[in-house]
Amino acid sequence: MQYVAGIDVGSTQAKGVILDEQGNVVGEALLDMETNMGTAAERVFALALASAGIDADAVAFTVATGYGRYRVTFGDLQVTEISCHARGAVAAFPATRTVLDIGGQDTKAIRIGPSGEVVDFAMNDKCAAGTGRFLGAASFALELPLSELGPLAMKATTPVKITTTCTVFAETEIIGHLAKGRRPEDVLMGMHQAIATRCASLVRRVGLTPEVTFTGGVSRNEAMVALLQEVLGMPLNVSPRAHFMGAIGAGLYALDNARAGRRSVRVREAIS
Amino acid sequence: MTAPYPVLEGVDARTAGQRLINQWLASLNTAHERGQPVAYVFVMGNAVEILRAFDFALVFPEINSLQTGVRKASAEFLAKAEDFGFSPDVCSYVKADVGLMLSNMQHPSGVTMPMPDLAIASSMCNVYIKWAEIWERHFGIPAFVLDLPGKRFAHWQAPAGSRQREADTRWVLGQLQDLIARCEQITGRKFDRDRLAEVETYVNEMVRLWIDILAFNRNRPAPYNSMLDGLTYMGVLNAWRGTREGVEYMRLLHREMADKVARGVGRVPNERFRLIFSGTPCYVNMRRLIELFESHGGVFPAADYLTYAAGGLDSAGIFYDPSRPLESLAEVTTLAAQFGLSNHFFSHHTLAQQAKDYLADGIVYHGIKSCRTVATSMADNREYVSTRYGLPTLYIESDLIDPRYWSDAQIKNRIDAFFEVLEQRALLANAS
């Protein structure tokens, strides 16, 4: 049995998965990012291997993705997370034609063709509004952990309209609303709505085609899922593996290469 | 026009181009000493032919500003303008020029830019006009605004002999006559019609060669990269338009390109994908931007920049008639404005056509943060073109010269992903 690895080195987290010959996930690991992307990648790889109960020699091929993909010294190939998220989403939900990935730092909308290939993509990678960071501002202002934001927002009755488009001013605006006596859940729902609107716009830029798969860390937020379904007017596929979608996609590209007979340089060196 | 001009003898086009640009810049240092009047002009719509007839030295503030980017000095100039009070959202070319004015006209190229005796702004970019107003206040000279009537809608036609063509040409002719009177006033010289005719014959030759050079890139592999090499060619075309030297340079370039085509030599060693570029360069990261594409075997055989930033003369459809120099100047200028310079707003069909003509695999749209002339409707244009024509398109964004808007990792990411799309498409196409 041989295995392949997918490593996703993002700006906030590093993720690694080990896949078997059939493409099943047999090991996974997730770490918060440190300043050195290279060592973070090595650590998450080691943890993923441990989780799979194998060691590095058993891995035939490794694909690295994410912003730090060129820092993964043991990576055999670099593929962008656009292609990897698309691949991972289609693997989880074969009828996927649109992917929305809201990450900590950026947001992407990807349109997928009939053969599972990326046809078009649009990114919001300059402005934090419309990304997970906008919620980070809310988390800070309300002094609540990120995981509690969704459930609290769902309790809103009269959401507050948030007009600021800048994350820097979002905190001020939230505090202003709270000072005026608005309820935290209403303010929070307003924040979610602002993100949903921006993300829906990104999706429309590539063309909204069902089925839509929602990936990335923010897809674990139930309020976000509910809002996006409403704004886009259709149900969304959400995977419990959302965090790992990019790494899984990378792993699947690694599997393609392994099946084509390509071997990792590491392995070739070890054999000779 | 017999023997080649000495400075260009025995050198290749690249060297020739560099020499000519340096010579032009150096001549600006001493323009006033030599008694030469100085004109500030823009690349999209000017009346260089008339100015040559009066022997004006030409300053192109757009070139000054882009050079601050190329020479990595733009951040400092922009900071000066912003400290002075200009909003960050104002066009970065304007701010760099304000920075230059606040630096006693000391330009990073080593040239002390001369002050203008005349400034000509055209209506092809509204910011030109605001820029000219800044000069009016700073230098105390009145601006000359050349209003060029562009395309009114996408399928605009103005056939020869039509009332519309006559009306528009009449307007431009009237303004050119006003300009001549202004030049006579400033220089104390009389307008020399024969000199205008002579300048026009040089321009005709340069444009004829330029049209050919643009067309050479329809070949596979493309002999030059329009968004890298093309920028130098265009620089010479603008700064030396209407001169013997300019003609010699274009001839040299033409010979070299024709030769490359004959030998099948491409700019990019392994030309894998051909792309149309819409937008302006990012001058502060010019090479890096192109490298990100060339590293994947991507080349730009065509770019709309080479049309509009070179006066649009390749789109006019006719050449100057030196027997009626002023009238034909008005006519060609009007047509260049309508079909070359004002196409930004309605370029969806022309881009698709270009993709066909140049055997392109896709279109890259480069949005510019501070340039609304280029960027406002790019997203809409892209949506239309990719849906209607099924062409893969990429949207990236930075700025002309503001380094704060260049995000290497993000831009590389988008470009890498785009090539993954193109590769996939190629694979699927081969499989079927």
Next chain:
Amino acid sequence: MAIDAEAALMTLLERCHELALRNEVPDDEYPEVIGYFPVYFPEEIVHAAGLRPHALYGGGNKIEVRLADARIGSFVCSICRSTTELGLNGTLRGMKGFFAQPICDAARHMAGIWGRNFPRQMSQLLLLPQNANSPATKRYVYDEYQRLRSELATQVGHEISDAAIRASVHVYNENRRLQRELYGIKRDDPARLSTVEAYLLVRAGTRLRREEHNVILREALHLLTERRVHPRDKPRVVFLGGFCEQPPLEMIETIEDACFIVDDDLLIGQRWILADVPEEGDPVWALAESYVDRSAWSPVQYDARKPKGEMLMQMIREARAEAAIITAAKFCEPALDDQLALAHRLNAEKIPYLVLEFEEKMTSFEQMAMQVETFAESLLFQ
């Protein structure tokens, strides 16, 4: 009597408010509607064709922009996005035509965006010149107006006669006189008529036939004479920046809480022609000549006879103002470029001023109120 007048005025203003902010152009709208983007458009020619000119001033702060963001670049003013949104969300589906003028680069793109997205509406640029100073200018404007006339004639299926245009000019001359009277009250007796009220009265005209608007303006002017006025001591200021994208009403109110706005450029396109357009002779020539020789000024129009600093000083003098509020819509290049020049001139003339940026979609004004109050206080304590 005075109480009835006030009540009647309030009712009139409420109607104007509803009209002013109305954007809907349904399918069966009659007369048929031709929309135009700011600043100035020769409405008389549209009116003479039997069509209704519909000035597009954006979606204000009540509209949700959902569809337009995918079409328009990020560093572009809000009025472009909200206008595109009004098209994409069907609000303007009944419009028969869309015109934009070359006031700025973003506006020129609107014609292209409109044409691609709404192919059944005539979408064009009306190329008013940026060179007002040539002997050839009037002829050019005349020819461009004749082009417009012929396009509209095709649209309605019949010729538009000179007599019809002259008749429209007559109606619009009356309209402009009435607007000048309103502005005269604002300047000479600002406690009698607030800028917000004048604004609603003027903007309502963009949703009515001009003849109906004339009736409303005459009625308003009459009721105003009967209004009981409470004198107040507020600093007199001029307001600049409202020539295209409109500041929210709440913003104007915020400023008026602290100052009298005795002159402004709000909706200036509606008052662009400053004196009567001649009603004899060739009416299209009269309109062209008026555009060149009898018109106002703004950051989007170059004219060597109207340097911006001079025009501002003239405005301040004629309005007997003591200070200026110089605003710009976010990302509005022409206004931002001029702001600095105007500030420098005001510095040189030692006239106090406040510089602000706004967006039509703003909903919170506390920060701005603080700046304006502080500014007004500084004027009172001079």
